[in-house]
Amino acid sequence: MLTEFTPTIPESELLEGTMQGLELGDERVLIAKIDGEIYAINNICSHFHTYLSNGDLIIDRLEVQCPLHDSCFSLKTGEPADIPAEDPVEVYGVKIDGGVICVGPRAA
């Protein structure tokens, strides 16, 4: 769980329509940029321990598809759109500070 905003990479390094996996302390985070908006969710699939960032970004649905069993997770809510995953992944807050993407707790 992220308790404060943590600097990651320069915003310019995250290209439009791409995603990237990051390690922030003990947290595994996936960041993605779609239509200039940056999203951050937990990078570990809730179904089994695999990295969502090794899957596919579904740009028109704002989802990422797990590489192992194909469940798709919303980048906005973390909820799975289909089985076998049933539980959501955590969604993080994103801020840009001095051109750097900062990831932290989601606003309540």
Ligand code: FES
């Ligand atoms: S490990 Fe992701 S859907 Fe099974």
